[in-house]
Amino acid sequence: MDDSVPARRSTPPQPRSAHTGPAPGREAVDTAVARPVRFGALGTSSFGWRRVLPAMTACPQTELVAVGGRSPERSQRFADRFGCAGSSLAALLERDDIDAVYISLPPSLHGEWAARALHAGKHVLVEKPISTTAAEARAVVKLAEERDLVLRENFMFLHHPQHDAVTALIAEGRLGGLRSFRGAFCFPPLPAEDIRYVPGLGGGALLDAGVYPLRAAAMLLGPGLRVAGATARVRASDGLDLSGQALLVSPSGVSTSVEFGFEHAYGSSYSLWGEGAKLTVDRAFTPPAGYQPVLVLEEQDHVEQFTLPAADQLNRSLAGFAAAVAAGGAAASPGEARWRQDAVAMMELVDAVRAQAVRVTVEG
Ligand SMILES: NC(=O)c1ccc[n+]([C@@H]2O[C@H](COP(=O)([O-])OP(=O)(O)OC[C@H]3O[C@@H](n4cnc5c(N)ncnc54)[C@H](OP(=O)(O)O)[C@@H]3O)[C@@H](O)[C@H]2O)c1
Numbered sequence: 199m200d201d202s203v204p205a206r207r208s209t210p211p212q213p214r215s216a217h218t219g220p221a222p223g224r225e226a227v228d229t230a231v232a233r234p235v236r237f238g239a240l241g242t243s244s245f246g247w248r249r250v251l252p253a254m255t256a257c258p259q260t261e262l263v264a265v266g267g268r269s270p271e272r273s274q275r276f277a278d279r280f281g282c283a284g285s286s287l288a289a290l291l292e293r294d295d296i297d298a299v300y301i302s303l304p305p306s307l308h309g310e311w312a313a314r315a316l317h318a319g320k321h322v323l324v325e326k327p328i329s330t331t332a333a334e335a336r337a338v339v340k341l342a343e344e345r346d347l348v349l350r351e352n353f354m355f356l357h358h359p360q361h362d363a364v365t366a367l368i369a370e371g372r373l374g375g376l377r378s379f380r381g382a383f384c385f386p387p388l389p390a391e392d393i394r395y396v397p398g399l400g401g402g403a404l405l406d407a408g409v410y411p412l413r414a415a416a417m418l419l420g421p422g423l424r425v426a427g428a429t430a431r432v433r434a435s436d437g438l439d440l441s442g443q444a445l446l447v448s449p450s451g452v453s454t455s456v457e458f459g460f461e462h463a464y465g466s467s468y469s470l471w472g473e474g475a476k477l478t479v480d481r482a483f484t485p486p487a488g489y490q491p492v493l494v495l496e497e498q499d500h501v502e503q504f505t506l507p508a509a510d511q512l513n514r515s516l517a518g519f520a521a522a523v524a525a526g527g528a529a530a531s532p533g534e535a536r537w538r539q540d541a542v543a544m545m546e547l548v549d550a551v552r553a554q555a556v557r558v559t560v561e562g
Contacts, residue, residue, distance in 0.1 A: 210504045211366040223356030223518065234261040235520040236297045238290045240311050242267030242276050243302035250300060251280050253512045259520035266290030287311070291318040298523055301325060304393045305400025309334040312349065316341045321348040321523050327409050330400045332545035339538040348522045350537045353413055355483045357514035360491040360506050361417065364479060372495060373472030378453040379419060380469050381411025383483050384441065384462035394460065395438060402439040404551060408458035410483045412547050414468050415446065415454045421543060422449040425550035433562040440562055444551045461562070485511065
């Protein structure tokens, strides 16, 4: 950005019929749920402890009934904190006082436990990614369809209305014809024992971080993205991908690049570049609940900033899921079908990135 170009603050664009079609995470939610959706949590994870389970107990549309883990002591610690029952993983699925499960196990177990929960007649909110391969995602989706149960990934950013403001600017023609999308989700190294460093548990940067910019590209550019190439920095000891990049192209020729990794300074952003302007969204994937997003639109002769209202994307994810469950037969609705199709499409991109990546071995 040229420093001499004046920045103008503007009122937020009004979301209207999006350039990219209905947004699956940001449909109007009917909050008048007759009774809260009763959840069992599968996994005594750090993310559940810090973020999701406190939000679930605070959300009027959801109720936490039980937590199941592989360790009875840890399950009980969760039960004590959240005022619910402790359980084993398998016993939780036998309870008839839960409607839905929230799965925060390592990614390699997502598909298996989602399938077990669906077989037990429970709706499923599973942490991202839904599985580690497209084949496994397809199998779980088929099961949800057959049993008419709601199946969603907890991709919280999809629920943030800042992306509606982006699609409104595109629809208003402020960017002109789109030429490229760039997205990145990168962060510093994690503790050595983190599940993200264990290949057998579905670790690696592509599955943990790369799925965010891939999903954002699909959200904004629509279906049909194709992978043209990829790179991965893999560690010498076990081949785990620490970071990577992928180049894709949309059916209309929008060039797309995504970057991901856990060996970087923090970054969580995307930008869209059109013939008339460039639009940047910082904090695209992880805006805190109280954060007011600022969209930056750069045109040839001026810069505009749109400061948007804060939104709690985790609460919106939970409330949206609860509304889908309360709607009944929701697995057959177009909105729910879109959630499932998008989950499979993303895993197809993940498979393609993995297959095409040129690997460079690094120490780490
Ligand atoms: N949506 C988001 O923004 C977001 C953010 C962070 C994480 N996540 C997702 O949340 C999930 C958990 O991540 P986390 O960082 O919270 O990880 P974590 O604290 O390490 O939790 C992993 C959970 O899996 C269990 N586990 C580990 N290995 C297992 C095994 N071999 N068999 C059975 N259970 C096993 C752990 O059991 P113990 O408790 O007994 O160790 C723990 O309950 C991941 O899928 C991650 O992608 C999502």
